[in-house]
Amino acid sequence: MLTMTLAEKIVDEVKKVLTEEIIIAQTNGTIIAATDPARIGQFHEGAYLTSFEGQKRILTKDDEQRMKGVKAGINLPIYFKQEVIGVIGMTGNPIHVSPFGEILRKMTELLIQEHEFFLETETDERQLEAFVFDWLHLPETAIDLTEKAARLQLDVNMQRVVVLIDCHDESFMKQDQYKKVKEMLHLTHQEMIVRWGHARFLLMLQTSANDRDTLQQRLFHIHAALTARSTSKVLIGAGKPAAGQMMKQSFHQAFRALKMANADTPIVFDEDLTLELFIEEVSQETKEVFLDRTIVPLLPYPELVKTLRVLMTSDCSLKYTAEAMHVHINTLHYRLKRIQDLTTLDPKRMQDAMLFYLALMLLDHHPNNRSKQPDIL
The missing domain is CATH 3.30.450.40 (GAF domain)
Structure with missing residues (x-):
């Protein structure tokens, strides 16, 4: 003592x-x-x-x-x-x-x-962290969820959604800051927050399949509150509502959504992912080969990469692209021709434009940040 x-x-x-x-x-x-x-x-x-x-x-x-x-x-x-x-x-x-x-x-x-009191609180938190880890990782036959949940006064059959938050700021892991974050969240007695690795939190929030708007507003408020406490970026990934052993799926969905979050889209719901689902399943080696065959020849020319980005966000309209970039239409035609010469892909053709669109997405999520251009897609 x-x-x-x-x-x-x-x-x-x-x-x-x-x-x-x-x-x-x-x-x-x-x-x-x-x-x-x-x-x-x-x-x-x-x-x-x-x-x-x-x-x-x-x-x-x-x-x-x-x-x-x-x-x-x-x-x-x-x-x-x-x-x-x-x-x-x-x-x-x-x-x-x-x-x-x-x-x-x-x-x-x-x-x-x-x-x-601090030691007792730490013990309670460690017990909760261990329970959540077992819930989300161990096979259904490996643990008796109901018995362990009862000791923590939790109902595992209640619908919840897993939310992963990456604060990119290790100070949030300190006990005093962690306590303030918990108080700020206003969690119910059936909701949970645990520390989940380096500068990350895992939340289990009560919700339902038909309550997306309420959850989205809540995550907006959480993001704003955390951003106000730190100069680092705060990214959030949310899975789909689940209960019992299906919470594992919600966790994997939240993890996938978090990987797709970025400074321009800091809150991502897994159910909103479409093309990103395929990207996530492709090996990094295959992604590298694809990039080499599409956009890598343009990387030494930032102006051409920027032109491609604006073209994609302008629905491939040459008129809107030229206006957005404040260049003459002839200048735009020259740049597009230059892109075709360097890559053998014509950005004015729908099939090739789709390849460039995918290449830009891969570039924005590349682990080594091969492009320094902002993610505007």
């Missing part, structure tokens, strides 16, 4: 408000923290007697001569759950330091209670 680390923390906190010398000892009288490091590990007879008697003990100059390891001052028992777990001592003239005695003890006990 009263570890050396906790004792050192208490001494550091007390030093902020009191200038007197402080020691903290275990119930056996061994000093485990002190403002004077030389006293750590020494036996303090006064602390031992204080622990045994369970009440404040005043130590005088005479006690220094007849008792081992003591200095004039006061010793106070530290209580937790009505049991003495240690002793805190303050050195000085007993007349001068005694008025601070109750304040010192109360402050110490509050720090211990706060530490214990």
Whole structure:
């Protein structure tokens, strides 16, 4: 309960408000923290007697001569759950330091209670994280979901959606920030949040198949709140509503959606993915070959890549593309001809335009960011 680390923390906190010398000892009288490091590990007879008697003990100059390891001052028992777990001592003239005695003890006990609450909270969170991990990864026959959920007072048959959030900011994983995020989310007792790796959260939110608009608005608010707390980008992927063992599917959908999220489209629902579904299934090696056969010859010419992007977002309209790029139509024709010469693909032909569209999508999601152009598709 009263570890050396906790004792050192208490001494550091007390030093902020009191200038007197402080020691903290275990119930056996061994000093485990002190403002004077030389006293750590020494036996303090006064602390031992204080622990045994369970009440404040005043130590005088005479006690220094007849008792081992003591200095004039006061010793106070530290209580937790009505049991003495240690002793805190303050050195000085007993007349001068005694008025601070109750304040010192109360402050110490509050720090211990706060530490214990933190440990209990951490334990609860670890149990929840372990349960969610088992739920989403282990085979149906490997665990009894209902029994484990009952201990956590959760109904696994309730419809929920898995949402993955990548904050790209490790500070969100710190306990104080994590607590603020949980409070900001206003989760119901049947909703969950767990830390899910590097700067990521996994949420299980109550919803239904016909409640997309409400969920979308909620995710917009969550994204705005998290973005306001960090300069890093916040990306969100959402699966489809599910329950019981089908939550695994919602998790994999959320993971796939998160990979498709970017700065321009920070919130992605898996059910909105179409062409991206095929892209996700294609190996990186095949993607590289496809890029080499389509758009790679254009990469040394950023203006041509930009022209292709604008052409795609203008529904392949030459008129709208020229206007959007503020160039003469003849300049646009020249660039398109140049693109055809470099790639043997004609962006004015529907079939070749589809190849370029796919190539730009692959380029935007390339792990090595082969293109520095913004994702406007």
